Amino acid sequence: MTLATQLLDWYYENARDLPWRQDKDAYKIWVSEIMLQQTRVEAVKGYYQRWIDRFPTPAVLAEASEQEVLQYWQGLGYYSRARNLLAGVREVCAAYGGEVPEDEQLIRQLPGVGDYTAGAIASIAYNRRVPAVDGNVLRIFSRLFCLESDISKQATKREIAGLLHRHMPDSSPGDFNQALMDLGSMICIPRRPRCQVCPLSNLCEGYAREVQDTLPVRPAKKEPVLVQLAAGLVLQDGKYLVRQRPAKGLLAGMWEFPTVELTGGQAADRCLTAVLWHEFGQEVDVGEEQFHYIHIFSHRKWDISFFSCQWLSGNGVMKEGQWRSLTEFSNMPWAGPHHKVALALAES
Incomplete structure (x- = not known):
């Protein structure tokens, strides 16, 4: 079986039950992805539900004041995310009639939206075959292909994006991206990966060479x-x-x-x-x-x-x-x- 087939078979049996996966609403996916930046899933769930209860659509959020938006973001930190989300939603309402565009290039032009978020929205909401490269993907593919180059380097990120695109299936690209998210959160974790229960262990060069614990290679963190x-x-x-x-x-x-x-x-x-x-x-x-x-x-x-x-x-x-x-x-x-x-x- 291919990497995608093995991964998706595992995902359909083990996918996390997350509130933003109840439908494929592009706005809700956008909100969840912005909240999940630098924040754990369990911490986000409550904030996400309160946010959607108060701002259920782009039109409702666009009418809110920045102070109210910041109040609902209180505790999540990195408040520029909330400001950019508000600015992006207002742009969506002004330019696209309140509907998040389907094209990833247009999504990427919205304030605060990078390659990963654009890829996640386009693939999950609109079934576009677009990679979504985040820390999980960098870690997983570094181990799968035993890459010993620094994942903070743009060249390494481009190499992994190419590998991801090569293995992404034509059907269900959104599920494929979400499967990688779940694999990185549940199995291929940063320290002591759970290789014995990994659906891709038979394909993993890092596991075969017993170097999975040393990958990915990243620069040392600076003390604040x-x-x-x-x-x-x-x-x-x-x-x-x-x-x-x-x-x-x-x-x-x-x-x-x-x-x-x-x-x-x-x-x-x-x-x-x-x-x-x-x-x-x-x-x-x-x-x-x-x-x-x-x-x-x-x-x-x-x-x-x-x-x-x-x-x-x-x-x-x-x-x-x-x-x-x-x-x-x-x-x-x-x-x-x-x-x-x-x-x-x-x-x-």
Whole structure:
């Protein structure tokens, strides 16, 4: 039997029951694929269902505000994905009458859509014979064909895309791509692959040479840069002082409590006092640390402490900040660990 036949026979017996596989709606597949980037399947399921309940069609999502979209994305991280999804759906509604186009080249032109997502949508929703090369596919094919070149290199990715296209069947290309997704998630996992139960073990050169544990070859990960932060919890007349982050950059447009980066062993209380006065026009007395979190992004690690601050005096009108009540917290998209603090304050 061919690689495709063996793989599909296994898939039809063992396919995961996932909510976005209930139909072949291109919009739902698009949403799920964007959510699944950098996020585990089990973590996505709840977010996906809430999203589809609120934004069941491209037309409904296109009418939503960015702040509401970010709120529904809260906790998934990498918020540019949500912004690009919103922009892409608005383009679909404006240019294609609210229907995701069938051609993968047109899909690829939508904001935030790369080769993999375009291939997944085109193959699964429209049965187009288009590869969808992600980390699972790179890992599986590196082992199947015992490729010892770095999978982060474009040349290696092109080689694997060619191999995938060669073995992709003319019929059921979407099922073939989904079978690879499931194989990579369930069997051909990153560490200690379950070769004894793999439907492709008889075809796998890496397994035959007993080097499957050393593949794929990838560059060593860089440690995220440690960033020391202090945030102030300033309460006045039942409202907390907050601000919205800039429209571009890390956690763009998200809400946070006033925060300052500490460098060179700076004292948190002095830095917070200065920032709250110079940037917000508020005089405070910085008290004890109330919360502390470590939050890891792909390229940096926040070590952030939240301090209770007694409000003393301040300007009524601020350029940087706003006063928000606890009842408003649940409708605001928060930046990273600020969300945990907002929840804790609202529940206290």
